[in-house]
Amino acid sequence: MSDFLKHECGVAAIRLLKPLSYFQDKYGSTLWAFNKLLILMEKQYNRGQDGAGIGCVKLNMPLGQPYLFRTRDASKDALTSIFNGQIKKLNKKVRRGQVNLKDAADIKNNFDYGGEILMGHLRYGTSGLFDEGSCHPYLRRTNWPTRTLMVLGNFNMTNTPELNQRMIERGQHPVFGTDTQTVLEEIGYHLDEAHTDLYRALRDSGMPGPEIPHAISSRLNIQEIIHNSAKQWDGGYAIMGAIGNGDYFCLRDPHGIRPCHYLITDEFIAVASERVPLMTVFEVESEQVQELPPANMLSIKADGTHAITEFTTPLKPAPCSFEKIYFSRGNDPIVYRERKALGAALTPPNRGFSGRPF
Template identity: 55%
Template structure:
């Protein structure tokens, strides 16, 4: 994606099912699980660079000793910093003689993360700031093991104010208004309730303290806790929780918006936001990795028993399509094929854009996440060209005009030609304070391969999506123009992004979408500006409706007067760079909704393209986003 876009976080969990001594004897290291956690997080580092955090719960720790540990970091390279710091602690223990790696009990007793239950989080911030206090995992402490809760997740909820109001109604005094804090306190409240219910029941049995604690731990039902806590949650989420007694859970939203996968054997249970990291880190075949079902909670009890049960009413599945287009790594088999299909689905539009001029067209991509879609496009173009050549050869053979010169012309000089035209040269140094200098640096993030395009060629570049168009205007089109092509065609594997997201992606401001800007400009140019006022009035009415009311997306009316092609043409006008002598043609092609669904049949979440949201909160957010735009307010729309 040429435009920077912050997005979904990443989660990882490792639950060892054997004592640490088992892994020391079999794998030669008592830190086997700790290493696996690091690898799962490293393989998902694309999912979060604003911060990282890890947590550990140790089982069977003597009373009085700590058993829950947490490390967080929001500095540059946070994951490396955390694990380096923890390994320094481990090596210091070895050097001082407190830790003897061959004796696992010394590791467990003297290394904070020498435990059986490990959790990690990679953060892309969408709210709550960027300091360490906003970094997952969050920790709710208690002297009772069954009331300690460590929580992290990949999520956004749309109705945080309502959740905070419900906490106040319970008698709480919530201080932090983020959805993370609201979820933590909500789950924590019902975890306390579950604990108290069991405690009151067992007190009558006149049990000793140790047996009482053991029985509470055995009877604790995290599925029931989540069922009660998640009532009225609106959003997309994958949540991971550790309880101080050694129980753990992973829960997924009922629409399946946010992804989550896991596997188990007799040694370990492990979870991750993406499937491929689990396959790589644990050397697994595809069929061994399962997907957490939407609306289900997977609970691992302290004794190692795993159950997966529904905890909330199921909704139609609308898994996020952006996960497949861009966010998840493309080394997953299905994602790889889907991205190729996304590229292939654009072939007919591309051929029309170059007017079948194969001999004078160069195909490329804007690094790096669009590369797989580029392969899919090239494969489809070669099939189309092969069919054209076959038809021409058969016709020439029938006419008696087939000769070597014609074959050379048809095959050798008119075959789809791919080149590595664009490369990412440097990373923008964000510590530069002066805006003018930052913009100048940004314009040099991409560079070109000189000589890859002849003057007069068409140049087709595949991008996975176009959000704001800023990088196109300020950088990419400027440097592509230096090659002096006759025409530049930018091909987006995603449709036009028209509406905000509120389930994980940081795309909540309508005024920053270039498709929205183009539609507004078209309305004004055609004397239909009064529609903007009408939509504002309707959106205000929608957001004023009470919770639970049926809402309508009135922002869709902004786009209704225009075809996608008209909006694309206006986008071209907005991204054409100024101060450049090149005067060639620019065309921008977007994926159609139909081709998107054909390529991603199992990931139908498309609200940012169509405005059709899977939850009521989405409709409230899109209307509030327009109100904010119209009133020139920078406050969040959810």
């Protein structure tokens, strides 16, 4: 490693496996996922107060309709500002009779965050400026959903100069301000390569143009794209992202430096930096929340099929003690046991009380 690891951020995501109408019928709210994302981020507010951002990808939107959204804020009360701002916009449409809160189709078509993939980020700034532009998620937009990319994460790449130089040698024009841009562009480069190969093969096979986007979407191999992107990465990271077609991914560094946990049900898949927020928000027991193993990625295709696979070779475990001692919530039973064990290891053996103060 060429630089020291720095501090930590918080990440959260919810991927619905059922349509919005299902959550309206069962839970009485088409905004179920949006509200859950807010609480999941509030429960991790201890991880970053320098800014916040949320993103959304909507599945199967008609041609000409927007399908990817992002809001970022670097103000003092960024999280409250973002969510209150979106609710105010929605309530304004409701008052005007433009949206029916109980109509899932209305919410999906008229509310930016009425989608199936919702992601959030709490920033603890370690690089870049302390402004909205340095907050996650980061975007790469194109007119191809299968090339459009949104990325956020809790990470520090310790070899960012080398990664930038690699892009320069390809002929790219990197932005040097933050390692987030480096990660975004590296994944985007390999996504472009995979997309171009698929497009040319399908076009040359004689497939009609309007059928090609769906075919590319079904054939995109997220695991391979991440495997190729991560070959030169050096650092601690829990990175998540979504492609415009609805493919989602979340990955953890080979040493397990940054924490990442997930919950899978038949209704949704949720991801967060910490275990307890998932337990609390979704009212589940600790054994239902799993820790994403180092060097593994959780991938979810647009059709909802999902898998957990290695994207690189696991290395010697080296979880960040700063995260466990300072950032993580103490009511996580596993973290609590680890804190006690660490305290015991650091305490000198008891040799009897001498009567003198310590």
